[in-house]
Amino acid sequence: MAVRLSRSREEVSRCADLDSKKGVGYRSVAYMGDWAYALDSSRRKPVVRQDLGTAQLFTDLAVRCIGPGRIGVVWFKKEPLVSAKDAKVRMPEGLWIKCDHCKEIIYKPEMERNVSVCPRCQFHFRIGARARVELLVDPDSFRELHAGVRSQDPLHFKDQKSYPDRIKAAKKATGMEDALLSGAATIGGHRVLICALEFGFMGGSMGSAVGEKVTRAIEDAIRERNPFIAISCSGGARMQESVLSLMQMAKTSAALARLSRARLPYISILTDPTTGGVTASYAMLGDITIAEPNALIGFAGPRVIQDTIRQELPDGFQRAEFLLNHGFVDMIVERKHLRQTLIRLLDFFAGVSGAPLS
Numbered sequence: 001m002a003v004r005l006s007r008s009r010e011e012v013s014r015c016a017d018l019d020s021k022k023g024v025g026y027r028s029v030a031y032m033g034d035w036a037y038a039l040d041s042s043r044r045k046p047v048v049r050q051d052l053g054t055a056q057l058f059t060d061l062a063v064r065c066i067g068p069g070r071i072g073v074v075w076f077k078k079e080p081l082v083s084a085k086d087a088k089v090r091m092p093e094g095l096w097i098k099c100d101h102c103k104e105i106i107y108k109p110e111m112e113r114n115v116s117v118c119p120r121c122q123f124h125f126r127i128g129a130r131a132r133v134e135l136l137v138d139p140d141s142f143r144e145l146h147a148g149v150r151s152q153d154p155l156h157f158k159d160q161k162s163y164p165d166r167i168k169a170a171k172k173a174t175g176m177e178d179a180l181l182s183g184a185a186t187i188g189g190h191r192v193l194i195c196a197l198e199f200g201f202m203g204g205s206m207g208s209a210v211g212e213k214v215t216r217a218i219e220d221a222i223r224e225r226n227p228f229i230a231i232s233c234s235g236g237a238r239m240q241e242s243v244l245s246l247m248q249m250a251k252t253s254a255a256l257a258r259l260s261r262a263r264l265p266y267i268s269i270l271t272d273p274t275t276g277g278v279t280a281s282y283a284m285l286g287d288i289t290i291a292e293p294n295a296l297i298g299f300a301g302p303r304v305i306q307d308t309i310r311q312e313l314p315d316g317f318q319r320a321e322f323l324l325n326h327g328f329v330d331m332i333v334e335r336k337h338l339r340q341t342l343i344r345l346l347d348f349f350a351g352v353s354g355a356p357l358s
């Protein structure tokens with residue numbers, strides 16, 4: 001018989017082995033339905049009981065795979081059926097990104113050219129601290145300060161991982177020493193002290209190193225009589241440092257009070273997300289508070305609040321637009337206009353006449 005039918009690939013394989021010992025070579029082995037077919041090499045058009053057309057197709061495929069006149073075994077792997085609903089779009093790693101908001105597949109370089117904003121729906125993707133600072137300051141003007149301030153582990157805190165291990169992993173992932181980048185730069189020619197939180201470093205949480213760096217940046221601003229700008233992106237306090245983390249709220253707020261007494265401006269930029277202890281301290285103390293569109297800004301999460309007050313929360317609760325309507329935020333500025341807005345604000349504070357603020 002030219003055609004051998006079998007239930008499983010293993011069985012076909014075993015038959016093929018046995019037959020090859022008997023001197024029978026196979027041209028191809030194919031799957032059809034639940035059946036596997038091994039096609040004899042001695043015939044070009046083997047007779048298949050079910051469907052001659054399909055058998056011819058397999059023979060042609062085998063000839064193409066092995067080459068005419070040669071003997072070999074080709075496996076046609078039977079893929080499991082996937083419904084169109086479950087099928088995932090496969091795309092090359094790194095070149096395409098799915099928008100979290102409109103679910104559109106976007107070409108990543110196009111999105112990056114658009115300051116990491118979705119070109120279809122204007123959703124603002126989260127960006128790292130360094131990219132954030134570079135977007136706002138004059139080219140090549142940023143000089144990092146206090147880079148050596150690092151977190152310690154005075155409480156020897158350990159959950160699933162030890163705190164030093166978590167720091168080590170975060171350092172590796174972000175290339176930063178802690179969750180805050182701070183330094184001096186110029187924006188539209190105005191010298192400023194600027195700091196930005198890196199969400200990729202333990203959720204941008206404020207431990208003692210972050211608090212210390214914010215405080216030092218403010219103190220630098222006072223000493224040099226320059227404005228201070230902070231960009232927030234944080235999950236809140238760093239629980240691994242417990243009360244030492246909470247102390248940073250008082251420390252940074254006190255430093256800002258000194259900045260205010262020195263009559264120097266502080267511009268706070270809130271990005272998605274700004275929550276917990278960072279919201280409850282320096283992020284909300286700006287002379288001017290700017291938020292990016294749709295940024296989540298709040299102290300406790302909505303579920304905690306809902307469970308506490310036992311009331312349905314309004315639509316858009318804790319989003320930048322809601323905060324603007326309720327007076328917590330002065331303006332919502334799209335990322336592409338942030339730098340220009342800062343320049344106009346700094347011009348205004350410096351008494352430079354220019355375009356009026358809108």
Ligand SMILES: [Zn+2]
Pocket residue numbers: 099100101102103104118119120121122123
């Ligand atoms: Zn989108």
